[in-house]
Amino acid sequence: MSSILAENGKPLDEALRSKPDFKVLQQAAEWFAVLRSASVSASDVQQWRDWCDADSMHRIAWARVEEISGRFEQLPAVDKPHTRATLDIAAQRQRSRRRAVKMLTLLCTAGSASWLASQVMPWQAWSASYRTATGERRQVQLADGSNIWINTASAMDAEYGESLRRIRLYAGEILIQTAHDSNTPARPFVVDTLQGRMRALGTRFSVRQLDGASHLAVYEGAVEVSPADGGETKVVRANQQVRFTAQGIDEVSPAQFAQQAWSGGMLVADNMRLEDLLAELSRYRRGHLGCDPAVADLRVVGAYSLNDPERILTALEATLPIRIRRTMSWWVVAEAR
Structure with a gap:
């Protein structure tokens, strides 16, 4: 299988991460439309096979189109060796996910102090208390009066304890308007993502979970950012935004207020x-x-x-x-x- 998809000696996983350009992706989609047609012919199928064989990027593009199509419809039953290849790709990805989960489980069982091991697992997003579907948005008010707007395809939990008000964002985006805590002493209000912790300093701000990073935009007050793997913290003030990873924080830039318009x-x-x-x-x-x-x-x-x-x-x-x-x-x- 690696010899089919790898290109220029690249490992399979690296080849799969390659991004087909617009033209190739569109060709793959058009071939999908041809093969799903009731009038598809043996000649069409052979031409599609020839297209797949012409370039490994064609096969990667086909795999991506099939992956998206699986949520909406099934391809007609034809003898498709490259579809079997796609299934092999999915199986390898599933095995990789199982290995990752097993490793994290071992870390937790061994009592590792790693911040990562205590953070989000895939099933946490699926079982989160607050979730939205694609295209859905909702507003919730928490026990202390804080308001949270939850954007499309998002998942989060709210955990209020004796010493901490904690939001865990697993996927998507939220906009938060914090309220004063009536407890004495007042409990800190924090938002945790896989990349770190944000501590609100009386504020209105949004947090978005990106692929491998988090994005913070502050509209009122200030928020302190602490990357997960340690390093220097940074206070992001009103009218500022920043992207950060577990290893560090990017340069602060002006916040774009239009970014919060989705809440309305x-x-x-x-x-x-x-x-x-x-x-x-x-x-x-x-x-x-x-x-x-x-x-x-x-x-x-x-x-x-x-x-x-x-x-x-x-x-x-x-x-x-x-x-x-x-x-x-x-x-x-x-x-x-």
Whole structure:
């Protein structure tokens, strides 16, 4: 299997992390549409096989399209060696996940002091007390009167003890307006992610869990950030934002107040790149939403309701020199008109 997918001597896992470009991904989606057609022929299947065999990146792109398609529909039953290869990929990924969970379990059993071992496991997000589905947003008020807005596809727990008010964010994004604690002495209010801890200093702020990092934006007050693996802490003040990992904190930059508009059900674009806007919009709808590099740098200004993502796409198509191409209902891209 490694000899099929590896390219230029790259290990299998590294090859799978490679990102096919827009053109190759779109070709894979178009082949999927052909193979799901009732009129698919033996010649079509052979041409698809030839396309897969032409480049390992084609096979990786096909695997990604199949992965997304599995949430929506099944491919017609045809003899597909590369589909079997995709299943082999999924099996290897599953084995890797099992090894990771086993290692973390061993660390915990051995009494390791590692901060990582005490943090989020995949099932914690699935069983979190507060969760939202794709496209869903909700507001909750906690026992102390603090308000939290939970964004799309997010999961968190609230743990209030005698000495600490603690939020654990497992996935997605939250916006927090802290309230004064009536306990004496007042309990600190903290938010924990896999990358570290944020301690609120009387404030309104948002936290987003990224892939391998956390993003903090402070709109009122201040928040102290402490990376998980130690190192220097940093106080992020009102009108500032920062990205941090378990190892350290990036440079502080000005906060973008439009980023919190989602709590009111809006997506605000202030001279935003089209590719960036579509990436943000993709968080609120199921399926693939891509952008042709030829139109990626078009600038967008406007305020759009997140209650109807498809209407946003229609508005963009009407005001920009683009067309919204729907290869399938769950595979949509913006390309030059």
